[in-house]
Amino acid sequence: MQRALIIDDTPSLISEIRHMLKGEYAITSARSPIRGIRRAISEEIGLVITTLKMREMGGLDVIRRLRSRGYQGCIVMVTAFGDASTAQEAIRLGATDYITRPLVAAELISRLARALKKTDSDSIPPLQSIEEDICTQDPEMIALLELAHLAANTDSRILILGETGTGKELLAKAIHRYSQRVKKPFIAINCAAIQESLLESELFGHEQGAFTGALSRRIGRFEQAGTGTLFLDEIGEISLALQSKLLRVLQDGEYYRVGGNQKLKSRARIVAATNQTLRQRVESGDFRADLFYRLNVVSLKLPPLRQRPGDVSLLANFFFQRFKSDSSLAKRFSERALEQLKRYNWPGNIRELEHLVERSNILIRKHVIELEDLPQHIQQAPQKTNVPLGLNVETALNFSDAKTRFEKTYFNNILEQSGGNYALAARMAGMERTVFYRKAKKLLAN
Numbered sequence: 001m002q003r004a005l006i007i008d009d010t011p012s013l014i015s016e017i018r019h020m021l022k023g024e025y026a027i028t029s030a031r032s033p034i035r036g037i038r039r040a041i042s043e044e045i046g047l048v049i050t051t052l053k054m055r056e057m058g059g060l061d062v063i064r065r066l067r068s069r070g071y072q073g074c075i076v077m078v079t080a081f082g083d084a085s086t087a088q089e090a091i092r093l094g095a096t097d098y099i100t101r102p103l104v105a106a107e108l109i110s111r112l113a114r115a116l117k118k119t120d121s122d123s124i125p126p127l128q129s130i131e132e133d134i135c136t137q138d139p140e141m142i143a144l145l146e147l148a149h150l151a152a153n154t155d156s157r158i159l160i161l162g163e164t165g166t167g168k169e170l171l172a173k174a175i176h177r178y179s180q181r182v183k184k185p186f187i188a189i190n191c192a193a194i195q196e197s198l199l200e201s202e203l204f205g206h207e208q209g210a211f212t213g214a215l216s217r218r219i220g221r222f223e224q225a226g227t228g229t230l231f232l233d234e235i236g237e238i239s240l241a242l243q244s245k246l247l248r249v250l251q252d253g254e255y256y257r258v259g260g261n262q263k264l265k266s267r268a269r270i271v272a273a274t275n276q277t278l279r280q281r282v283e284s285g286d287f288r289a290d291l292f293y294r295l296n297v298v299s300l301k302l303p304p305l306r307q308r309p310g311d312v313s314l315l316a317n318f319f320f321q322r323f324k325s326d327s328s329l330a331k332r333f334s335e336r337a338l339e340q341l342k343r344y345n346w347p348g349n350i351r352e353l354e355h356l357v358e359r360s361n362i363l364i365r366k367h368v369i370e371l372e373d374l375p376q377h378i379q380q381a382p383q384k385t386n387v388p389l390g391l392n393v394e395t396a397l398n399f400s401d402a403k404t405r406f407e408k409t410y411f412n413n414i415l416e417q418s419g420g421n422y423a424l425a426a427r428m429a430g431m432e433r434t435v436f437y438r439k440a441k442k443l444l445a446n
C-alpha cells in the first residue's frame with residue numbers, strides 16, 4: 001500500500017484525514033514540520049499532505065524546503081484558509097495540488113490519486129528559483145542569481161568566478177538543479193586538489209595497463225557525468241598540456257581514455273569555476289585564450305563576503321538554524337558581535353562564517369553570543385582592508401594562536417599578491433602546489 005505522511009500540528013485534523021484515507025494509504029503523521037520534512041526525504045514517502053498554518057513553520061515553507069532538498073514525491077496542501085493567491089504560490093513552490101476544507105472523503109481520495117498520477121508522469125519537478133537555495137539580500141547577488149536562473153535553462157557553458165568560500169560550488173549545484181539535466185548526474189572535480197600527473201586520468205579515465213598502477217579500466221569524470229553537469233572547480237590550475245586536451249573535448253566533444261584508442265563522446269554540460277583572474281593568466285600566457293573563451297560563455301562573479309555586509313547576519317542566522325538541535329532554539333550573535341563581524345575581512349568568506357557559527361554553536365553555552373566570545377583574531381580585526389603581515393603579534397596570544405594568525409595573514413596576502421593564483425602563490429611560498437592548496441584552504445576556512 002502506498003505510504004502517505006500528514007504534516008500538521010493539530011491532532012484533530014490528522015485523525016480526520018487518517019479516517020478518510022483508511023484502507024487507501026498507509027498513513028503516518030508528523031506534528032513537527034521539521035521532522036516531517038526529514039522523514040519524507042529519508043523514508044522516501046511518496047505522498048506528503050501538509051497544511052498551511054502551523055506554529056513551527058508554515059506549509060509554504062514545508063513545500064519550499066522539501067523541493068529545495070530534492071524531494072520528488074507528491075505534495076498536496078490542505079487548508080481551510082485557502083485563497084487563489086496562496087494556491088498559486090503553493091503550486092509555484094512545487095505543490096502538486098491544493099485542496100480546500102471542509103474535506104469530503106470521496107473528493108480527497110480522487111484528488112490524491114490524480115495528484116500521484118501527475119507526479120509520476122512529470123519528468124521534472126516544478127522549477128523554483130535559485131534565490132531560494134542561496135541566502136542573500138545583497139542587490140548585486142540577487143541580480144547575479146537572476147542571471148544564473150536564466151542561464152540554468154540553457155546548455156551554455158558557465159564560468160563562475162569568486163574568491164575561495166564565496167559559494168561557487170553551491171551555485172554550480174543550484175544551476176544543475178534548475179536545469180533540464182536535474183535528473184542526470186552532477187559530477188564535481190577540484191583540479192587544484194589532484195596531482196597534475198593524475199588529473200588527466202581522473203578527467204578522461206584510463207584503460208587497464210595505461211600506466212604503472214592502472215590495474216583495471218577506470219571511467220573518468222566526463223564519462224560519469226554522462227548528459228548531466230560536469231563541474232570543473234579551480235580550472236585555472238590546470239597545466240597548458242591538459243588545457244589543450246580539455247579544449248579538444250569542448251570543441252568537438254571527443255576524447256580518449258588515457259591509454260585508450262576508442263573515441264568517446266561527451267555530452268555533459270560544463271560549469272567551471274576559478275578564484276583567479278583568468279583574463280590575466282590568459283594575458284601572461286598561462287591559460288589558453290581559446291579555452292578561456294570556450295568556457296566563458298556566461299560568466300558569473302560572486303562578490304566576496306566583505307563586500308556584502310548585509311548578508312553577514314542573514315547567513316549567520318541561516319547557519320545557526322542549520323546547526324541547532326531539534327529541541328533547542330537557534331542561537332544568535334549579539335548586536336555588538338554582529339557589528340564586529342561586519343567589519344571583519346572574511347578571507348575565507350562564507351565557509352569561514354559557517355565554521356565560526358558551527359564552532360560557536362558547540363563551544364559557547366549561551367543563547368546569545370557576545371563580542372567577547374568571538375575568536376581573538378576577529379575581535380581584534382581592524383577594518384576590511386588588507387590584513388598587515390602582523391609581525392608585531394600581540395604577546396597576549398599564546399604561541400600556537402600567534403602562529404596560526406601569522407600563517408593566515410601570510411597565506412591571505414600571498415594569494416592576494418598572486419591574484420588568487422594558487423600555482424603562482426605556491427611557487428612564491430616555495431611550497432608544493434597541492435600542499436599549499438590544502439593548507440590555504442584549511443587556514444582560510446577558520
Ligand SMILES: Nc1ncnc2c1ncn2[C@@H]1O[C@H](COP(=O)(O)OP(=O)(O)OP(=O)(O)O)[C@@H](O)[C@H]1O
Pocket residue numbers: 133134135136162163164165166167168169170171233275315318350351354441
Ligand atoms: N549564499 C549562501 N547561502 C548559504 N550557504 C552558502 C552560501 N554561499 C556559500 N555557502 C556555504 O559556504 C560553504 C562554501 O561554499 P562553496 O564550497 O560553494 O564555496 P567555493 O567558492 O566553491 O569555495 P572554494 O573556492 O574554496 O572551492 C558551503 O558550505 C556552502 O554551502
